[in-house]
Structure formats: C-alpha cells, structure tokens
Amino acid sequence: MPCGFRLRIRRTRARVGPEDPEGVRVVAKITLTDGRSVDASSPEGRHVLRHSTSHVMAQAVSSLFPGAKYAIGPAIEDGFYYDFDIGRPFTPEDLDAIDAKMREIIAEQQKFEHEALTRDEGLKRFADQPFKVEIIKGVEESEGGGESVSVFRNDGWEDLCLGPHLEHTGLIPAFKLMRVAGAYWRGDEHNPMLQRIYGTAWESQEALEQHLQMLEEAERRDHRKLGRELDLYSWADEVGPGLALWHPKGALVRKTLEDLSREMHLQFGYQPVFSPHLGRSTLWEVSGHLGYYRENMFPAMEADDGGEYIAKPMNCPFHILIYRSRTRSYRDLPIRLSELGTVYRYERSGTLHGLLRARGLTQDDSHIFCRPDQVVDELLGVIEFFRALYATVGMGPDRVRFSTRPDKSVGSDELWDLAQEAIPEALRRAGIDFTVDEGDGTFYGPKIDIDVRDAIGRYWQVATIQVDFNLPERFGLEYTDEDNVHKRPVMIHRALYGSMERFVGVLVEHYAGAFPTWLAPVQTVIVPIADRHAEHAAGLAEQLRAHGVRVDIDDSRETMQLKVRNAELQKAPYILVVGDKEIENATVAVRARGMGKARFGVPFDEFAGVHQGGPPREGLLPV
C-alpha cells in the first residue's frame, strides 16, 4: 500500500530457560540419527527434539485415528506442531488420548531409521497420504526432479522427512500438548483447513516447567487484563470491536508519552500539523488506497453534498496535500511534517487483539519530503531520533530489519538503488546491526523495521521507516531545484512508537503494569491513618502537586492496612502513610513499590526534594 505501514504484531515467545550458556549446567548429550551428538539444550538439540516429538505425535494420531491424513509437522520456537485431517476437529479428550499414546511410544524407545526412496517409490508408499503426495510432487518440480525422497521410520510408522531425528523416541524427556487450532494447508486461506495440534518439548522436566511458568507470566502481564485491573482502558460492544475507550489513568500514561513525543519532534526539526479524520473518496482514489487498501477501510458515508467521505486509514495523503499547497524550493527541503494522527482500519475480525491490533489507532506519524541527496542524512536523523526517544522510554532497539525490493514494485531502478544503498549506509553509520529481508520491502519502497524486546524476552515491532517512491508520483509532488528544473521529492514515512495504542499495550506488558514513576498515572498515594490526619495529608498532597507529582489521597474510612493494600494493587510507585508521629515530626512513612516494607521517619522535604522538577524517570527513592 502506498504510504501504508501496518504495524506487525510479533508476539514471538521468549527464549527463556536453560538455553542461556551462563547457566553452566551440565547438559545431557543426545545422539542423532546422523550419528552426531549434540547438547540437548542447544538450539539444534532442542530443534531435533521438538521435530522428533512432532513425529511421535503424528504417529500417535495415526494409530488412534486410522485413516488420518497428516500434512506437515515442523519444530517451531519453543515447540512443534503437526497438521492433520481426521474429518473432524480434535477434542480435549482426543488430546489426552494422544498424549497417553505418545508416552507409550516414548517408553518403547523406538529407533528412528532413515531411508532414501526414489520419487516413484515415495509416491507409492504415501499413496493414501494426499498431502505427502503433494509435497513429493512439489519437490520434484522445484528441485528440477530430485532423485530421491527422504523418509524416517520408527516402528512401522513413517514420514516424509529430511531429519535428522533423535536416535530413538526414548530421548524425549518432557513434552506437553498445548492446544488445537485450525490452520490452512500450506498457509493459504483458499486451501482446506486442517487441524493443527501445538505442543512443546524440552530437554528436561525442569525446562518444561520453566517454560510453562513463562507462559503464566505472560498471561499475568496481559495488557487486556491489566488494563481492566488498573482502570486504564476498556472496550464496549456499543462502540464496536477494536475501538478502545481510554480511561483517565490510561489516558495519563498515553498523554505523558505523547507530550514527550511532541516535545522531541520539535527538537528534531519536525513541524506539527493536524489533518481531519475524513476525506472525500476522490482523495483515496488518487492516493491509490481505494485500489489497494479498500478491504481495510471502513465503508464510505454519503453526504448531502453528493460527496462520499471515508475515514482515513492513513495520514499520508493529508500531509502530502500540505506539502503541495504551495510551490517548494530545494532550499525548503527537507520538510518534516508530524502528527499524532488517528486512523481507522477495518481489520478482519479475527485479527483484533486488545490495544495491540485495533481498528482505531493513533500513529506518531511523520512524513519527510526531501531531495534524493538528503535521504541518507534524513534516515540517520530518524534513527538518532528513535534512539533518543527509546533511551528515554528505556527500551531497545533490539532487532532491526532492512527489507529490500520485492518482485512487484514501482519506481525506477535508479531510485531503488539510491534508497537501498542509503538505508544500510545510514544503519552502519548509526552503528546498528541489522538483518536483511530480501524482497520483503513494500512495493513502493524499501523499509526498516525496528523491534524492541520486553522484560520477559518477547520481541515487539514498534517503529517502521519506509521510503516511498509511489505517492510523490501519484500526487505529482515537485520542488524547484537550483537549476530551475522541477524535480520529484523522495518521501519517507516513519512512526517511532508505531501507534499509541500498541505502544502503551507493549509498555503495560513490559512493565507488568508497574510503570516507572514518570509514566505512572498515580505516582504517590497518601494514606492518612485516621480521619484526623486527612487535613495534613491534603496539605502534603498540595505541596507535591506543586512539584508536579501526580498524587492521590485515600481518605476513605477504611483501615490503613486496606488502603496500603489497595495502593499496592494499583502499583503506585510510592505510598506515604501519615499519622500522629509523622505530623509531629514533619515526616512521612514511605513505602516504595516492590520494597515490601516501609521506611519510617523520612523527612517530608527529603521526599519532595527527590521530585523537584518532576518525578524521576527511573528508579525509586532508596529505602
């Protein structure tokens, strides 16, 4: 899509567990079918283990469901899956039976044996397995006619497979079947849907349990659950799916991030603009969205003036029209227009996921219009900006991907070459390691995607920087160069947070709801012990507010213990308890989050002093 960056959700599971070489544990060696011996907990060891476990699962399914068709069953991060067609979905009882059968197969220590067949033998051998037949035929075609197909067999059950495998099934120490899900054959939604069983397998029971604990931890951090518990945001049927309501506390977190973003955009030479939420359908025809992006747009609304208006799925056309509102000189460039622009995208219903995939979202969206010779510097500037912003927020970049020209693309070779040289050069000059995804760029230009890693090791894509040759063309953008010739500017789209929704969602999961003080919606809760202390507490609150601290007083007629508990559950960074002693000595009893106990007799001025000029961005008052 022209100018369309869609922020991709990557909820890659964390790599936790004893894979870390720091663990220095003695790891069991496992022997593979190719005779080699590898550490069970090494990436390769785990990969083979999981792959073999998927075979055992398919073997169990075949034995329990005669006639089952099996498709593919690879190892994946943290586990494995296998796709089947048994003519109906699997039930939880089926899973129990499969699990039990697998344990039998493992107990029997069946040897995995390799065999090479000719294609014709393979086709004969798997004649009743249509998916395997298709794979064999595919191998034939793509390999220019592979001479043989590889098969692995244990105890009479065999599967098309390159291997290697464990020496025998008894080398599977710990596994668990996780869930069943539908999955299209070959990932194509036009193909029939198969039943996929996901499982996880580890080199030890301990490692398996550690993994399961990690999953529980992820569940505990789920931003949808924490959003409700901390009263940050919600959704309502009456509003519609994917359209969040920001409650005061969630809005405060978001506003704090937005304020930072606006401030830094000014520092980095961007000019704020505003654009409407709607535009006539003709605008979206010119931009190409109606041609390429229609299915992601809310339907048009018809107005009495005969025009059709459409809610914007992207901000770029508006910024482009601001650029085009007058003639531009080469001296004017680069022009950097920025907006926290709220867009609406009709995402398919099954793809919505809390704040992380929404239908209404606000991008920290900017468009840079520059001369071709300015592209490297502009990219560098964006990267610097990213670093400064994320240093403040306290995250990444932890993974950077450069995606190059896909097969189908617009724009001249000259421009592509320019951009594809500019991106790696800018990344190198910035000292950033990156991987290259060949052909994964957008059709209108190459891009950089940046992921950050959260507190439990998951990667999230946040920022994206995309060079665009298409929209300047479509809208006929020009500038007058020093030789008085009209030339076409290059456009760079970029979002650093990505979207406010997504970024807040990521931060909630990253911090498990315990925001650092500068982001915490309520930074300090004051708890007067008895009614007679309420007035004093109000005075303290007043002083702290004067320091810019967000303070709440809990003057409910509850016990101090309950009020402390509630403030803890709300994950307030500081709880100040005040009673007779504190009033007498002008002190407070400070309970800093996570410390588990209070520090008594802290002079109030000392506490307030820490917050001079606003609360600290990181860290808590030492206790």
Place this chain on the structure above:
RNA sequence: GCCGGAGUAGCUCAGUGGCAGAGCUUUCGAUUCGUAAUCGAAGGGUCGGGGGUUCGAAUCCCCCCUCCGGCUCCA
C-alpha cells in the same frame, strides 16, 4: 474472513430441563485503626442478542454479536 473454545451481577466464577448463586466490588451503619484484606446489613441479573423446542430453558436446537486461542491478513 476461517477452525476451535467461551459469554451467568462491575470483577472472578459455581450452577446441564424445575424458585438464578458465592466471594470481591458498590451503598449504608458501626469501627479511627501503624504498613497487603475490620465487622454487620443492603443493593445489584432481559443468564451476550434474537428465534425455536418444551407444561417449563441459563441449561436443548438454529441464526447473529462479542471475546479467547490459532490460521490468514497486516500495501
């Protein structure tokens, strides 16, 4: 959009054909408390929505909506 699961009070959940429940939250009353839950009472429900079966439906059937886990998509 597709496959599977789920939807009962604000929240977490019990209730499988016969009077709709519990804990927390909320409100009221008492308690004025020293660091993660004081005591008591009350309120609160078209059992996601609509249709059907039945003497009788939260419970069985059909359609729809929403959420959850995947797939697909994320120009």
